[in-house]
Amino acid sequence: AQSVTQPDIHITVSEGASLELRCNYSYGATPYLFWYVQSPGQGLQLLLKYFSGDTLVQGIKGFEAEFKRSQSSFNLRKPSVHWSDAAEYFCAVVLYTGGFKTIFGAGTRLFVKA
Amino acid sequence: DADVTQTPRNRITKTGKRIMLECSQTKGHDRMYWYRQDPGLGLRLIYYSFDVKDINKGEISDGYSVSRQAQAKFSLSLESAIPNQTALYFCATALPNNEQFFGPGTRLTVL
Numbered sequence: 001a002q003s004v005t006q007p008d009i010h011i012t013v014s015e016g017a018s019l020e021l022r023c024n025y026s027y028g029a030t031p032y033l034f035w036y037v038q039s040p041g042q043g044l045q046l047l048l049k050y051f052s053g054d055t056l057v058q059g060i061k062g063f064e065a066e067f068k069r070s071q072s073s074f075n076l077r078k079p080s081v082h083w084s085d086a087a088e089y090f091c092a093v094v095l096y097t098g099g100f101k102t103i104f105g106a107g108t109r110l111f112v113k114a
Numbered sequence: 115d116a117d118v119t120q121t122p123r124n125r126i127t128k129t130g131k132r133i134m135l136e137c138s139q140t141k142g143h144d145r146m147y148w149y150r151q152d153p154g155l156g157l158r159l160i161y162y163s164f165d166v167k168d169i170n171k172g173e174i175s176d177g178y179s180v181s182r183q184a185q186a187k188f189s190l191s192l193e194s195a196i197p198n199q200t201a202l203y204f205c206a207t208a209l210p211n212n213e214q215f216f217g218p219g220t221r222l223t224v225l
Contacts, residue, residue: 009154032211043118043204043216044157051211090156094212102212106156 002027004093006105013081014113021076021108023091032094033074035065038107039087047089050074061085086112117141118217120205126223133192135220137205143215145208146188148172148180150201151219157204163188195224 003026013019025031032051036044048059055067065076074091091105118139127133139146144165149157149172159172161180169180177199181189192199205217 034213043218045216046213049213100212102214104156106154
């Protein structure tokens with residue numbers, strides 16, 4: 001069965017430190033890949049997306065993600081975290097199974113300490 | 115103005131009551147979705163619609179119904195609310211590649 005796994009339920013990093021959030025998927029082909037961010041009390045906002053081509057994609061707010069086909073992963077990174085990055089982050093994959101279907105991971109909550 | 119709006123933003127109701135959550139969008143997208151979010155479970159799809167005449171069940175449609183009144187409007191109804199429907203509900207629109215645009219959410223509490 002297709003699935004999306006975000007292994008870390010929550011992560012705490014110090015402001016200014018680097019960040020990596022993990023995402024793995026289970027699917028036979030290469031899906032479309034997305035990262036969304038949800039700030040408290042708000043809906044989800046797209047950070048970045050991968051459809052094809054260059055496996056390192058840049059997004060908003062200084063985030064980037066790298067698609068690794070061999071590891072079925074699409075990890076999100078930021079070199080220097082700001083306090084305003086504290087939020088919940090969702091990885092999502094779009095599969096084609098007769099029609100497009102989106103599967104979301106369970107989310108990783110990021111805490112930023114001063 | 116927000117591209118995807120949801121009303122109400124918060125609602126407290128009692129078991130057995132009928133509840134309607136409304137969603138409007140100004141993005142001009144044909145695809146609209148309703149999700150519920152529960153802690154630790156991510157987003158789960160309730161219903162989706164690819165145009166006014168197209169309604170499809172998602173993975174957790176039991177206990178819910180929807181109405182697509184126009185391209186811009188997609189409503190979610192709970193015919194007889196129960197406590198385990200307490201959750202955060204999101205409406206979203208999407209491009210053909212499934213890139214999604216979310217509303218701010220409705221927090222529903224069923225007592």
